Amino acid sequence: MNQYETVIVLTPLLSEEVAKEAIAKFSKLITDSGAEIVQEDNWGLRKLAYPIAKKANGFFHLTEYKASGDLIGKLELELKRDERVLRFLTVKLDRHAVAYNEKKRSGAFNKKPKQEAAV
Numbered sequence: 001m002n003q004y005e006t007v008i009v010l011t012p013l014l015s016e017e018v019a020k021e022a023i024a025k026f027s028k029l030i031t032d033s034g035a036e037i038v039q040e041d042n043w044g045l046r047k048l049a050y051p052i053a054k055k056a057n058g059f060f061h062l063t064e065y066k067a068s069g070d071l072i073g074k075l076e077l078e079l080k081r082d083e084r085v086l087r088f089l090t091v092k093l094d095r096h097a098v099a100y101n102e103k104k105r106s107g108a109f110n111k112k113p114k115q116e117a118a119v
Contacts, residue, residue, distance in 0.1 A: 001035075001036075001066045001067060001068055002066070002067065002068070002069060002092055002093075003038070003064065003065070003066050003092070003093045003097075003098050004064070004065055004066075004067060004072065004090055004091065004092055004093065005062065005063070005064045005065075005090070005091045005093055005097075005101075006026075006062070006063050006065075006075070006088060006089065006090045006091075007060065007061070007062050007088065007089050008023065008026065008060070008061045008063070008079065008085060008087075008088045009048070009052075009058040009059070009060055009085070009086045009087040009088065010022055010023075010058060010059040010060075010061070010084050010085060010086065011053075011055060011058065011059075011083075011084055011085075011086055012045060012055055012056075012057040012058055012059065013055075014059065014084060018084070019059045019061075019084075022082065022084050022085075023040075023042070023061050023063075025082075026063070026075065026078065026079070027040065027063065029074070029075060029078060030063065030065050030067065030071065030075065033067065033071045033074065034067075034068070034071075035065050035066060035067030035068070035071055036065060036066045036067075037063060037064070037065045038064040038065055038066060038101075039062075039063075039064045039101070039105060040061070040062070040063050040064075041061070041062040041063075041064075042060075042061050042062075043059075043060035043061065043062065044059065044060065045057055045058070045059055045060075046058065046059075046060050052086045052087060053086060055086065058086050058087075064093075064101060072090055075090070076088070076090060
């Protein structure tokens with residue numbers, strides 16, 4: 001099984017509940033196909049770098065999961081068919097990206113280095 005990361009940008013015209021429902025639909029598709037969700041991260045409503053379909057904002061959601069390659073085609077087909085989705089991007093993670101994400105989740109980057117006590 002490979003590890004993937006998918007970022008989904010939903011239209012800003014949705015309410016919070018409808019956006020969560022749309023994300024739940026895609027998460028269910030992932031888990032029903034036998035994949036394991038490693039992490040989900042809701043980034044909320046953010047400004048887009050450039051307008052997409054005359055929209056300047058979007059709801060961003062990141063999902064990291066372990067799956068076989070045939071799931072990606074099914075997932076992307078569903079994302080293309082859903083009119084609530086402005087954009088999406090799926091990336092296959094290599095071993096370095098997987099290690100980086102594990103460190104980030106464990107909080108290794110948040111730890112401050114120990115300073116010597118002032119004498």
